[in-house]
Amino acid sequence: MSQDGTNSTGGRQKPASLATIAKHVGLSVAAISRVLNQAPAAKSIPKATQDRIFAAAAELNYRPNALARSLRHGRSHTVGVLVPEMSEGYTTLVLSGLEQGLLQSGYFYILVSHHHRPELIARSQALLIERSVDALVAIDTILESHLPVPTVTISCPDEQEGYTNIVLNHRRAAELAIGHLVGMGHRSIAVIKGQPFSSDTAPRWDSIAAVAEEHGIQIDERLVSELEGDGPSHEPGYFATQRLLAAGVPFTALFAFNDVSAIGAIRALREAGLRVPQDVSVVGFDDIQSAAFQNPGLTTVRQPLKTMGMLAAETVVRQIGTQTDYGHAKQLQVDPELVVRDSTCPPPRKN
The missing domain is CATH 1.10.260 (434 Repressor (Amino-terminal Domain))
Known part of the structure; x- marks a missing residue:
């Protein structure tokens, strides 16, 4: 040899x-x-x-034989992670925090993308259990069945028995964004809602509508457009804004479901001959890494996405290590912050 x-x-x-x-x-x-x-x-x-x-x-x-050894010790030191898809923005930022937290604790993870297909979510859960994962983290994923391992979900507004859920304070997010726009004098505000399959869509819209009403603003239903399709590109925001413009109802500000759709919205507004922010102010959501480098820099509601990922890692590792009773639902809420850049300003003066 x-x-x-x-x-x-x-x-x-x-x-x-x-x-x-x-x-x-x-x-x-x-x-x-x-x-x-x-x-x-x-x-x-x-x-x-x-x-x-x-x-x-x-x-x-x-x-x-690592698998045989892990079975003898009762641990595989791996965590299964379910995500809708991989793209710039929400998922990658959460994963960066989750990965950092798991690696610091000596854990690896198996990543599965399901593209919001229920049958693929079910198959993925079974696959991960077959591979003897010690726990599961599900990001923006509704789990229909209970798993026999510690489970942490991120951005699933409905409490599910046996899971620890990490969620954003959507009410505070709406207060920050709507308050910022109203404070500058905006009254005609358009909104781009998320897709129906996103866990954040309903609680975020409900919070926006409630906070706007408290400010004396009834959002015109013609100024509400929903993202369509499951592609993680800028196109859904672009087409949603084109539908808003086609409705013919004037608006001076737009609050988008996320930064990716806000960037698409800015393109549609410019193609329609409107300036951002002089004619229409735009607010995004998430504060993805490219938000600060847009032209103009994007005003956005920052979700502490990396922190949410690290909190998920800390929670699930603690449950694995201490064999705590994870059979009771628990919700951990985190607060957003507003990052003001150059895509918002007071509305144009009426002649």
Whole structure:
């Protein structure tokens, strides 16, 4: 066998078993297992012997069965993660915090995208359980069945038995955005709602309508447009704004469901000959990384998405490690903040 682990025919050597290593070094399989698995009992074996065992394992291309070891210890140190899709914005920011939190605690994750297809969500849950994940984190995903592992959901407004749910304070978000626009003098405000399948659509719209009414503004139904399709691009916001413009009802401000749709909205407004913000102010939602680099910089409601991901990791690892009773629903609410940039200003003066 050569130094790179290939045999005389040039192929990769077949991984050795514990029995092969035991025969090679003249020790029992039990002793080999204790050393390679770093069991407490291995401390009784001299260091020189342990070094010889590790050297033989490397020479013979031994590969431990991680899954079998995890099952013996009752942990796989992996977490299953369900997301609608992967794109710039909401999901990637939540995942960045989740990943950081899990890695700091010595956990890896298996990521599955389901594109809001119920049958794929069900299959994904079964697949993750089959792979012995220690817990599950579901982002903007409605879970129909209860899982036998600790489960944390993010942005699922309905409390579900047995899950810890991390949600945004949508009421506060509406107060920040609507209050900002009304404070500058806007009264005719258009709204782009999210798709029906998004968990945030209903609570966000309900909060916007309620806060607007408290300010004495009844949002005209002709100034409400809904995102269509499940694509994570700017196009849904672009087409939703075109429908608003086609309705023929003047508006001086637009509050979009997210930053991605707000960017599409700005394109549609400009194509219609309207200036942002001089003619129409635009407010987004999320504060994705590119929001500050738009022209103009996008005023937006910042969700602490990375913090939400880290909170999910901290919660699920704690439940795994302490074997706490996770059979009771618990909701953790986080607060947004308003980031004011250049896409909003007072409405144009009437002549």
